[in-house]
Amino acid sequence: MRAQSNLPAQSAERQQSVTAARLLAAAGELMTERNSIDISLSELAKKSGINAALVKYHFGSKDGLLMALLARDSRSEIENLDYLMRQPISPTEKLKLHIAGIIKAYHRFPYLNRLIHRMLYESSDKSAKEVSRFFAKPVFEIQRKLLEQGVEAGEFRKVDPMMFYISLIGACDHLFHGRTAMSPTLGGGVTDEVRRRYVAHMTELICGGILKASPAKNGKTAK
């Protein structure tokens, strides 16, 4: 019952064949199993049992495959976010669920973070623009509206949406980025327990900061 968001290129993407969808599913599984986005088209053909020529036909190159996978997963996340924003809950509640949602998305698609980094920082300008179109811009726009709603509702102070986007995405991303994720200080990587603690930490930090809350901010009335 989720309304379709109006992402550009969505209708074209939706028409991709069942074969392409199966290939993407296999690619996602392979990346998760391997804990790496470095998979070849021939490995994918082997994993999926689908002819290598068809892999080539559907995605052209490895970058084409990565971009298609990113588009699929971004679309699913943006739809979730869109759905969340239409719920009859306060901006503060939406923000909390959004923070948890970003961290869950990175957890659900362990390769998403690496894919975004690869496409944004190591690929062509064209790839970077695509990532921006699929992922960064829609997330930024939704956050911008949420921040406006929060201010209008008298719940949020006014913040610069671009600064907010960079700080929130940067902080969430960093837990999963590269060797941070394997850091021995985290005691064995980003476990479910670490992820839950990070959701709690980020929610409290973004909502209330580190300074000790006054009684009024805790929802009690100061005498």
Add this chain to the structure above:
Amino acid sequence: MRAQSNLPAQSAERQQSVTAARLLAAAGELMTERNSIDISLSELAKKSGINAALVKYHFGSKDGLLMALLARDSRSEIENLDYLMRQPISPTEKLKLHIAGIIKAYHRFPYLNRLIHRMLYESSDKSAKEVSRFFAKPVFEIQRKLLEQGVEAGEFRKVDPMMFYISLIGACDHLFHGRTAMSPTLGGGVTDEVRRRYVAHMTELICGGILKASPAKNGKTAK
């Protein structure tokens, strides 16, 4: 008048010759000019006017040069941080200066961020351990003590120091990382103005969060 911090390997590093120091200075300048950390040892020899054999002698490989540069700049930043922590100011004031300091360090050494990413995520485990020893661990330890002081002083609520480290470094890092820095939404990259706005944003966000401060939190007394 700054006391020397007890960083491991510091004494050995301190003994490096004047030639090595000149080479590092030239490497930093070259990276800043180029806006890239991709410089070769022969380009460095040309820029510095120092014989290529000496470049090889002092740093062995390009990774050796990058690590030496990272060690030099990390040391300087850790010394600043160490100095800051010994000032007779409140934990809240220290935290604010620390946030501004991280962002300023990335600005002052535009290649620092890229160096850390390269060494942490694309190099060997050995490089990652070195970066951790030079940069991540000392910063984490200083933050941990600051957080303790803040709680003892009744200024901070209790936060997990590892979660805090990841979120603060991740958020500050993200402004300068890869194409974020060139994003057209930032209107021409990370200018002095953008940097100042980000310092203000991060300070407010980390200290007080986004929820509208109660009168008591603003330092006024609620009636």
